[in-house]
Amino acid sequence: MLPGRMSLADGAGVWGGVWGSTPKTEGMDAHGILKAAAAGRIDVLILLGADPLVDFADRSLARRAVAGARTVISADCFLTASTRQADVVFAAAGFAETGGSTTNIEGRVTTLDQLVTPPGTARADWMIAAELASRLGSDMGPVTADSLWAELVEHSPVHAGAGAEALADPANVDGVVLAGEPASFPAPERSHVAPKGAYEWRLVVNRTLYDDGTGISHCSSSSSLAPDATVQLSAADASPVGIASGDRVTISSAHGSVSLPAVLDDSLPKGTSGAAPQPGGRRRGTVDRRGRHRLRHPGGGELMTSLILAADPLLSGEIGLDQLIVVLIKVLVAFAGLLVSVILMVWFERKLIADMQNRFGPNRAGPFGLFQTLADGMKLILKEDLIPEKADRAVFKIAPFLMLVPAFVTFTIVPVAGNFNGDNDGIVTILGEKTFMQVADPQIGILLFLAMSSVAVYGVMLAGWASGSKYPLLGSVRATAQMISYEAALGLSLAAVLLLAGSLSTNRIVDGQAGFQWNLWMTGLIPFIVFTIAGTAELNRPPFDLVEAEQEIVGGYHTEYSSFRFAMFFLAEFLNTVTMSAIIVTLFFGGPSGPDFGITGWVSDYVLPFVWFFAKVFVFLCMFVLFRATLPRLRYDQLMDLGWKVLIPLALGWFLILAGVRVAADDGLDAGAVVATGLVGVAGVAVGALLLRLSIRAGASKTAAIDSGEQR
Secondary structure: OEOOOEOHHHHHHHHHHHHOOOOOOOOOOHHHHHHHHHOOOOOEEEEEOOOHHHHOOOHHHHHHHHHHOOEEEEEEOOOOHHHHOOOEEEEEOOHHHOOEEEEOOOOEEEEEOOOOOOOOOOEOHHHHHHHHHHHOOOOOOOOOHHHHHHHHHHHOOOOOOOOHHHHHOHHHOOOEEOOOOOOOOOOOOOOOOOHHHEEEOEEEEOOOOOOOOHHHHOOHHHHHHOOOOOEEEOHHHHHHHOOOOOOEEEEEEOOEEEEEEEEEOOOOOOOEEEEOOOHHHOOOOOOOOOOOOEEEOOOOOEEEOOOOOOOOHHHOOOOOHHHHHHHHHHHHHHHHHHHHHHHHHHHHHHHHHHHHOOOOOOOOOOHHHOOHHHHHHHHHHHOOOOOOOOOOHHHHHHHHHHHHHHHHHHHOOOOOOOOOOOOOOOEEEEOOEEEEOOOOOOOOHHHHHHHHHHHHHHHHHHHHHHOOOHHHHHHHHHHHHHHHHHHHHHHHHHHHHHHHHOOOOHHHHHHOOOOOOOHHHHOOOHHHHHHHHHHHHHOOOOOOOHHHOHHHHOOHHHOOOOHHHHHHHHHHHHHHHHHHHHHHHHHHOOOOOOOOOOOOOHHHHHHHHHHHHHHHHHHHHHHHHHHHHHOOOOOHHHHHHHHHHHHHHHHHHHHHHHHHHHHHHHOOOOHHHHHHHHHHHHHHHHHHHHHHHHHHHHHHHHHHHHHHHHHO
């Protein structure tokens, strides 16, 4: 956009005549700029009052951007993490230390008076830009804040009538409304339904120029300018819930809560509230504009905003029939594709193991035996359904679904295609709607995966308990202990990826690995190894299939199941194998990201990414088959020792090392200090492992001595 909210095409004729030329192509947003800098495509990265190392959501990308740019120039009011790593630093004046104008959230322009003298050589950012232009040989001539504003008013149709005289007019004390409403701040129509005292509430975080933000906390001369923190409500919203002016109300979100006095403001539209931060830096939480917020009052109901459940651009605006059709298409394709992949996985595993054992494998039903899985499924469906006499019938019927459904739900957060090269972010177009090539991209994506893996534990546990038989109960007890133990190691290894990615969104995790910045080596390989072993144990596949060890407990938790319910357990096992392979690829191998060889269009958006995704998943499917064919089953004590004495300490220790390196890098330490931090962490983990091993041996020796003494 050019000044006056003009597009490049509309403003070329206006500003081209004033400046001599205008940019020919559109620029990039903050995320695109950082990606380009991280890829080495930007020589000079200018940070104008920005601290991406702290404020940007994807901190891993921000660190790579600052490191990848040849020169980093920072203009800020105080030292920040980004400023400390800049090559050139300019002291910029803050809001209170300069004059000019400002535009509020409603598009009204007001004057901004200088209230505090800037310290030292600090200058306004536009003065810094003018001085740089002069030093580089592009003298802009005499430049003042008034001259810049006058030029904008003269040439921008939007700012017509908003000159210095209009701003100084006492009638415009609340500001001058610009021509045309800003497109980014529409005024939506809001209906208010109040069941049981609950009201729809649109929160506007009232960040005044002189609030208790970073600028005030770092500039003692401006601290007296900060107003008292309050919550502004319209009388129409406050009256139904019994809130009066001066009452304290609480705003809460997932990040915390703040308790502030209420101020009734009739100028606020119904359904809108303003909230300023807690004064004096004593905030107990922050208000997140994208989360769920509740405004509570002891004497009445509460006001509540809606919760944004996904970062998918398809769901970022109004949801209509077109969006629902796209979602339905993605759900059906994912469901059908996953079922087909399971059918092929069963055939592939039987065929590959048969080749290893010099057998034919399935070769009767269909070409190469491809239809053998379908034939087996039809046979199971047509068999008699048996329920033991002593079984808990309701729980016995529900248990298979608790194994099957989580596998389907987990797969919905996996990106299977989409171009992640450049600034594409994996966005594709389906029926004219921009979306991701995954069913959903909730901001809690990886937490959903952990939740679903926990639900699957209930399926195994309840299946064995509800059968009313001893062998299934033994299998379910084994499965519960095993899956809980290995889920701890799984979560700790996953924490290393989240620490690096800075997001729970699977799309963001894949996007951060574009350009072969795979988490496999970015996290130091250890989290991948731990995750793979723990994931195999979570799947109850060899060599961790003690829950259905046929030599010991017949069939384990599903011994008493037959017909279609047994088929559901069988299907869930292979479904979880495909899903776990896809999750591993997403977390550690960049998902569908890969080189596009300069190809553009639908091939680079759909075909090539899916080919890369399928190839990566296929490698891990082969790995799981090789595990089944080559590794002997562990004893139960070996299984638990590996989980509690090796994987959990290793994953925790490695996570602490990565966290220490991350803190050292964020604090601006040089590369040598960061490496030293990592080496100290590795040494600490090694010493801890040695001490743990020695204590285990000492305990075993003491136990053996006691046992031998009792025998004598």
